[in-house]
Amino acid sequence: MDLLRDADIDPAPLAGKRVAILGYGNQGRAQALNLKDSGIDVVVGLRGGSGSTREAEANGLRTALIEEAVGSADVVMMLAPDETHASLYQEVEPQLRDGAALGFSHGLSVRFGFVDPRPDLDIFMVAPKGPGTALRSLYEQGKGMIALWAVERDATGDARDIALAYGRAIGCGRAGLIASNFAEEAEADLFNEQAVVWGGVPELLIAGFETLVEGGISPEVAYLECVGELHLIAELIEACGIAGMREAISNTAELGALLGGRRMVDEGVRERMAEVLREVRAGRFADELKAEKANAYGRLEAARSEARSALVEQTRRRLAATDES
Ligand SMILES: NC(=O)c1ccc[n+]([C@@H]2O[C@H](COP(=O)([O-])OP(=O)(O)OC[C@H]3O[C@@H](n4cnc5c(N)ncnc54)[C@H](OP(=O)(O)O)[C@@H]3O)[C@@H](O)[C@H]2O)c1
Structure with missing residues (x-):
């Protein structure tokens, strides 16, 4: 390097x-x-x-x-x-x-x-x-x-x-x-935005939250578990890496992560990640971005509005109001 x-x-x-x-x-x-x-x-x-x-x-x-x-x-x-x-x-x-x-x-x-x-x-x-x-x-x-x-x-x-x-x-x-180089930076950045930190992670949080709520858990508890803990893992990974993070958590959490993580991110996920990278390299996302601008950002506006009214966001607002009171 x-x-x-x-x-x-x-x-x-x-x-x-x-x-x-x-x-x-x-x-x-x-x-x-x-x-x-x-x-x-x-x-x-x-x-x-x-x-x-x-x-x-x-x-x-x-x-x-x-x-x-x-x-x-x-x-x-x-x-x-x-x-x-x-x-x-x-x-x-x-x-x-x-x-x-x-x-x-x-x-x-x-x-x-x-x-x-x-x-x-x-x-x-x-x-x-x-x-x-x-x-x-x-x-x-x-x-x-x-x-x-x-x-x-x-x-x-x-x-x-x-x-x-x-x-x-x-x-x-x-x-x-x-x-x-320009190609490496652009391809890696666009891949990450779609498949990992900005695309994959929030959808995983929402899917987890909705699964718990459908299973009868209260939205507040589901939110604290699935969304509210994200900053904890981010801080631990920043401080001591993925291996250090696993060693820093309880044995219960570590065993759960070991048994569950690869069930969630299985071969199918990896195949779709490779597909995203191929599409990025072929310029498909760049074309989507141009089309979105040409359409006055209609798809982004609709998605923002839907996200603001989703149950997970309503729950966040309720918890934030509790914090302030
Ligand atoms: N956002 C990030 O954290 C981040 C991180 C790394 C790299 N980058 C890169 O940094 C660059 C800028 O991204 P950004 O997120 O900082 O952008 P941004 O916040 O969306 O940029 C907004 C600014 O761009 C001006 N602008 C918008 N449309 C324009 C146009 N047609 N002609 C001239 N000026 C225009 C706006 O002008 P007004 O003031 O008149 O509205 C405003 O001052 C991008 O290449 C991005 O990929 C961004």
Whole structure:
């Protein structure tokens, strides 16, 4: 594994350069503030009338319209939602300076051809492995978030040094920057979102909750068992790994996990996981994402509304109200 930390990385390639951050959402806010606090000349590029302008300025950041920010920058970071990158890139391409560096925090839009950047541009990625809120709070605590980095195209000969200096300036060099490539990062990330942490785990929690409720257990007890304990296992795995987590729990829980875990995640689950990976690599998810944007996010809106009214969520709200009283 090729892992670099602050001491291995020269910050100089960003000195005297201006970075434009396009988008002030989850990653944009965190990366812009971390860059500013690392002494980098940063401007946040926003759409005319953006509600984020006031917030960014209140946080001490300079803002500009997207085209002005891009035209003034040596490094431009695409931190708007992935499905907007195709139109956003087309919009900014005429303003991009010759030999500028174009950066991404996810490999998706390059790996699946949403953008096809001009040949004179350096193309790099620094992909923090976690949400922007944590990227910012870790930075403020003097810590950092691990990230993958990659160079897709080194047009100027400086792309590697700029990518690493950027990763260092947003605090990721404090934890480690791991060399990867756009395809690996995008495929692994999309697979995990569907099959494991963000797709598989919540559905497992809901299925467990509903099974207990159908079996006559009260929703509150079912919620505390199946959903409320998630943070405990996450913290234990973070602190001591999967093997250490098993040793840290009671013999009763450990034996239950041993007997039950592989009944739940059987060969069928593994076969479907392999299918998800094949589909991701074939671009099926990228097509779904484009279609979802074209359909004004109708499927996502419907799913959000259904999730808010589900019994498991009603139970969470009841328990939270008990906590507050
Ligand atoms: N979310 C995460 O934790 C996370 C983690 C790792 C990597 N990433 C990657 O980071 C990138 C940004 O993701 P995100 O979740 O931070 O995005 P986000 O929060 O959804 O981004 C919102 C920002 O993008 C702007 N925006 C939306 N549509 C736009 C458009 N068509 N043109 C220009 N600006 C537009 C919004 O502008 P307004 O202010 O005008 O609404 C807002 O400032 C993605 O590549 C993502 O895969 C995200």
